[in-house]
Amino acid sequence: MRSKLLIVFLFIFSISSVIGQTTDIPNISYSGTPRKYVIADIEVTGVQNLDPKILVNISGLKVGQQITVPGDEVSEAIRRYWQHGLFSDAKIKAKKIEGREIYLEIYLQERPRLSEMYFHGLKKNEIETVEQKVAMMKGSQVTPFMVTRAEKYITDHFVNKGFYNTEVNIVQKDDPSKPNHVTLDINVDKKDKVKVSSLTFEGNEVLSDGKLNRTMKKTNEKGKVLNFFRTKKFVVEKYEEDLTAVIGKYNELGYRDARIVSEEVSKNIEDNTVDVKLVLEEGNKYYFGDISWVGNTIYPSELLAYDLRIKKGDVFNQTYLDERLITDEDAVHNRYMDNGYLFSNITPVETGVRGDTIDIEMRIYEGQQATINKVIIRGNTKTHEHVVRREIRTKPGQLFSKSELIRTVRELAQLGHFDPENISPDVQPNPDNGTVDLVYQLEEKANDQIELSGGWGAGMFVGSLGLKFTNFSMRNFFNKEAWRPLPTGDGQTLALRAQTNGKFYQSYSLSFTEPWLGGKKPNSLSFSIYHSIQTGVSSSYYDPRYSYGGGYGGYPGYGGSYPGMQDPDAIDQHMKITGISLGFGKRLRWPDDFFSLYTEASYQRYDLLDWNYFIMQNGISNNLNFKVMLSRRSIDNPIYTRQGSDFSVGVEFTPPWSMFQPDKDWSKASEEEKYQRIEYHKWTFKGAVYKPIDNANKLVVMGKMEMGFLGYYNKYLQSPFEKFVLGGDGMAGFSMYGSETIGLRGYENSSLTPYNTQGSYDGNIYNKLTMEVRYPLALQPSATVFALAFLEAGNAWSQYEDYNPFELKRSAGVGLRIFLPIFGLMGIDWGYGFDESLYRRNAGGSQFHFVIGQSF
Template sequence: MSPALISEAKRKILNLYHDDGYLLAEVTEEITPGSADNMKNLTLHIKEGKKVRIKDIEFKNNEQFSASRLRRIMKETKKRNLWLLKIGEFDRKKFQEDKQLLVDFYNKEGYRDFEIISDSIHYSDDNKSIYLTLELYEGPRYKYRNIIFTGNNLFTTEQLHRVLGINSGDYYNRQEQEMAIYDRINGLYMDRGYLYFNIVPQEIPVGEDELDLLLNITENHQVSVGRINIVGNDRTHENVIRRELKIFPGDIFSREALIRSQREIFIMNYFSDVVPDIVPYSEDEVDVEITVKEKSSDRANLSFSISQTYGLIGGGGLEFNNFRGRGQQLRVSYQQGTNYSIYGTRTNAYKSASISFTDPWIFDSPNLVGFSIFYTERGYSSSYYYYPYDLTQRGASLRWGRRFRWPDNYFRGTWIFSGSKKEYHNLNETYLEQVLLGRDKTTNISLTQIISRDSRDAPEFPTRGSVLSWSTTLAGWFLGGTEHFVKNIFNLDFYTPTFWKLVLYNSVEVGLIQKIRDDSIIPPDERFIMGGAGMVYGTPLRGYDDNAISPVPLSATGSTYSYWGGETMFKYTLEYRVPISENPTIYGLLFAEAGNTWMNLKTTDPFNLRRSAGFGVRFYMPALGMIGVDLGYGFDDIDPEGYSGHGIPEGWKTHFIFGMPF
């Protein structure tokens, strides 16, 4: 037992306490005789003390940025806050990380030579708080003078300058420089097969505040792809994965094609992780190994919501999103709701059943085929903004789709041929004549074209990319039937990453429906209605009751008709999404929405919108799907003319969703 050994043990214990913020911890040793002459007992007595808090953070020689600005850069090392108990605790490890954040900040602003000369800790008189002092050297703010490439044969210097994106006269930015070199320039070569490409940057200061950037390139030779191995697909057939690949054996290696292949496999939502790896095989050839981790994509789906119209709506179904491991979708669902109307004596009812099957790659070709069969009953509601009749609808549809190569290979087209019969019951004569032109039975035969583009980077919590969809439905005309109209719906969703892992989500939806014959009708169930969570039908708008937003026309006598439905629709949604868990996917959100429906194109006013805001949470649970709850505040009355709420805001509304995405 040597003094050096005891001292080292005490030092390690103190470092452990100091790293956790117990800077006043003390360790003393006590040596007592052992059980034998050549043995001694060592006892280490620890006095932990209290965790010290940061009273203030001071900076020396900071001329370019204020102390308050620099304190904001430090993420974890903060001054004590009387209201937030955790704020102000000192953690040595996090302090080191925050010092690196200061270095990165100055380097990003052009201060290449910045360094923290020293840091010191001073205790308050009562030893309960500490003062941190950082002495800085900012140095000059550099600009690029010359940017020089050497060793480049495949691309001209002018081409490399355009890709680099840094010009003479720009302020030095280390973060941007590294991204330009190792992402843009490196990617340019690796996308063309130069896997062993190498670039060495050299910064040469010139004068007091300029530098030359010399980029030494070694291109080496092109590499081709040998074998592509799929690992970890215990359930999914290998061809389901291979048909999504954008890189193939014999191709010149392309990093872009490999990353795109990873995205295409991941967006199917059959796997929780997709990891590509490059395995050198020979000097001119590499193998690609793609490791996937299967996750549950089939669901016994229980859905539940509360609707003012239909009360408690519940149901269930089976969703086989990777049916038999072949990438096919088989869905069977049933929903039913019942409620006693507070506005009358009729009992509302809702019943829906459907079965659908889709094969997105029939015979392993980029062609989609599918079919669906459906049956729906919607019961009477006496409230003026809900359907004032009973509706029974039954029908079927056939679907065919194709992936496009132009304008790019994110686009696809889908065509749906459908037919259905509708029967209206328990409606008054006025509504029958004005809305349905005296018909209590109609036939819908329609052809729908959907052009879509999906470039999201993930299926459940996208952080970048967009989803575009333009749906056009032609009903009747040469197809036959008693309903003759054209319906267009355009939707654009886009995702933007912000700081940390927060995501900004924007969505715009526009709809227009017009009849194509004077003697035809636009059925009320095809018109646009809005409100609620859209659990049953209609366009969601949180903060309002289900299907509560619709134009209310006047009769010839000046009285109001019952529910009518609009021919035009507009809705805008803004969400700020905060990730909580990656597996399973859980995120919170803040939202603001605005939307409305109008009687026709002439009366459309995009500045007359029903507005709402609120917050919510989403859970993606294995075998259950998406579970969500939103609390929204409606700022407007659904009927500003005074037919219902007399100008009073709708106020807070709670929307529950189980098993269906919002």
């Protein structure tokens, strides 16, 4: 019995000796004669919030297990608890020993839990950011590792912000109101930002100091005008990236041996800045020598060399070589990838250096062609799968094609139902069986739009309501379960709009578009109907402020008043327009499948009564016209376009009604008789090209040209409708009856449009040129925001004899665009018109323009 008690005493004493308050695993040693026991029971004490069964499992001990006392099993159990990190104390003792059975008690002291964190030395917005990085939740256990990690995260965060000397101290205190809980006082002293006082170079002859400064985009000297909009703070990570950029710049120029011999960053204690000095060794300039191709059996070497676009004697540029082999859209490797050779690769190997000439051998592994096995679509929570699949050009059973993969991403972006920035195809090759699975990961975005507005103008209140559903499902219109709140998912477009100020002006419209008529081919069907009524304005709305007096060449609004404002009987005047159209669109395969053809038949009925503000004052005019438009659209993103082009040429015409009455003298006909049936032919051309001009594909330049011509069959029957109205924001106003408005920023609305002797707009031909530079500020599903700067020029003429494409009115300015899914595109521009208008005084100069639902 004494021997048993002695063993128990030694066991308890030796195990208790491991108690400590640090995370270091203790060195456990035992004395005494080891004996073997079978565990009869294990009891866990000292914990409140953890499951005892799980804690026993952590120890590795279990009932029925034979252990040696003293022995390695108990020592290992203690180590496990310490390594787990959740306990500040761990003990194992024998409660009782009966024969060969031992009853164990495991005592564990949990580490304290977090009650509250208090930040000192930070602003409110900084605290919110730091809390997200630290990620320590209330109620979580506070371990030394977590405290150390928090200090590191906070320090690194402010160092990356330029606070290079940031100090963080975290003090842990017991919370007297909560047992086993602590509070953390997080003291942050950011100190001042460390900026670059001087940036100097030695050993550079090929690149000047100025070019090297521009290459180091994130490490810039303070106090220099050229660096006014550039960051001047010193951040080690960005500085190292700039060092790599310097070597990359030399490599692009052929100096592939260029290196930084030494770098010195000297800290100035007085003003908390650093002086950076780089000593460079530029080395020799190299050129491409012989370029040979090995391993190619599918394509001849001459064709691959043509795709490479690098010839012997060109300056050696490793970056350009990689782009022409792999990166560019028309790279050499893409010729293989577009023909199914997904597993192929091209490895350039330097086979010899002769002085300043480097010979390259292109070693090609062609492999086998990969067939598409599965095409999986994920993330389309709202849009039906068949709407997505019909746009996918990579079908199961086809050979893999990288260009078709890229084209599919473009087509899915064009739908407008998914965030174009987050359409990410996942290529999953299976080399064992020569197949590939494609997963298109999509992220739905809201793109239905609502317009609700009201305003006061010209002595009256005008309100409008517009609804546009761009992912409508007409086939589920009568399915009650599909109304959530509307039947959606089939990619159809339904638009409703109403605008009114009571009995003086009303406008209603409805349109519907089915992009895949029949569901098998990309043939679109569109239908629209609209009706508007405008009367004169009652004398009760007369306001002398709207009377300009004096007149100016008969231009409307400068000859005394706005229409009807001073006429008590104006309420009886009216102009009513009713229209209906039906269009059919078809995607073409020739010349390539970016082309489409659109045809439309439409009819408008104009009803005028005492309408003194138009060339025709009384009567009914009928306009039956047909439209044909050929377009090619290859842009990558309909909202923020980075690359691609958009061209269209169209003709709109009416039957030549006058030719059916060859004996009639139309010069003597009344206005009502002349315009009973409108006749004209109208030609338009628009073209836009987009190109990114930075490596990140963010800064984009857009060039656009457009023109239009309105002709006639009979010189006595020139159409009073379908005129071109140029100038301003391009948004149609009440006075633009049956006309096409074209914006030209920097000038007042319609101010660049000629007019006839009746005071009506008479723009029958126009030209317009635009160049924009765009930069995105936010590209998120919830909002797309980009800034722009523009140059524009344009003009309109009445007669073809007066047309001069070089006589353009010029403007320049800046703007901002915001696309919100529920409201569509909105924006504001400031433009300055440099030239005088022939048709309105002071039309140019400084002008602000608001944009709603359109883009220039």
